[in-house]
Amino acid sequence: MSPSPSPAAAPRRVLVTGGASGLGAALAARYAARGDRVLVTDLAPSADVPAGATYQRLDITAEADWAAALDRVRTDLGGLDVLVNNAGIAAGGRIDRLGADHWRRVLDINVLGAVTGCRTFAPMLKQQGSGHLVNIASAAxxxxxxxxxxxxxxxAAVVALSESLRWELGPWGVDVSVVCPTFFRTNLAASLGDDDPLMNTVATRLIEKSKLGADEIADRVVRAVDAKRFLVLPDRNAQIAYWTKRLARPLYERQMRGMGARIHRAEQDEARA
Structure with a gap:
């Protein structure tokens, strides 16, 4: 495990969604270890949390759960300094294999979950004249x-949401960060559905073979948030992918076409099997 980030000047009040496992748990541990007051939330009725942290069940798709979390923050913390919208699910598949129910589930959790968190706490942060929204997106x-x-x-919607909020809330002293990692070792593959088993196998393999784990990513994210960076690319692969698309577009397009060709071959093999 890499060293924990240096403590902030004063303890912060932090809420982390999806904090019972994976990156959320690693982030909650980093903040709690340096003395921040952390409210960990997740779907389970209860969960183990770091020393000094507290827990509350929160379904990010439920407005009532977000309202309850807001009340808990007001009562127990007296305000909020950092909201980490981390909860989400993995998804993948060829367009003709994904039905409407798949799309609704993915967008409801991965997009509207973050939107509702931001909507819920923006009035508090504006009234405070301070705070930091941290949206965990992806290099995707x-x-x-x-x-x-x-x-x-x-x-992509979470990235757009974050940039828009950066300009909207900046005049109130509210900072925004969007975190865009590539695959790293976590339990995210467990949330993959069964819409397209071939693509799920590919995604699972990429997650499992990554050299980085949630602890390393969490350390980098916390340092970036302390530095008030907007776009956080916490691993080398994310940085390479981002800058290749921006500065070497022909190479980027060649890589994407190559991926498409491999999927085409795999689908032909699948049809012959």
């Missing part, structure tokens, strides 16, 4: 590989 929100349409579209 910046570069758009084939056979990931629902995930790409959802994470």
């Amino acid at each position: 929100g910046l570069v758009h590989p084939p056979a990931m349409t629902s995930y790409d579209a959802g994470k």
Whole structure:
């Protein structure tokens, strides 16, 4: 495990969604370890949390749960300094394999979950004249590989949401960060549905073979948020993908076409099997 980030000047009040496992748990641990007051939320009725943190069940698709979280923050913390919209699901698949129910589920969780969190706490942060919204997106929100349409579209929406809020809330002293990692070792693959098993196998393999885990990503995210960086590319692969698309567009397009060709071959093999 890499070293924890240096503590902030004063303890912060932090809410982390999806904080019972994976990146959310690693982020909650980093903030709690340096003395911040952390409210961890997730779908389970209860969960183990770091020393000094508290827990509340929160379904990010339920407005009533967000209202309850707001009341808890007001009562227990007296305000909020950092909201980490981390909860989300993995998704993938070829466009003709994904039905309307798949799209609704992905966008409801990955997009509207973050939107509702921002909507819920923006009035408090504006009234305070301070605060930081941290939206966990993905490199898939910046570069758009084939056979990931629902995930790409959802994470691109989170990037757009974050940039818009950056300009909207900045005059009130509210900062915004959007975090766009590539695959790293976590339990995210467990949230993949069964719409397209071939593409799910590919995604699971990419997650499992990554050299980075949630702890390393969390350390980098916390440092970037402390520095008030807007676009956070916490791993080298994310940085390469982002800058390749921006500065070497022909190479980027060649890579994407190559991915599409491999999917085409895999589908032909699948049909012959």
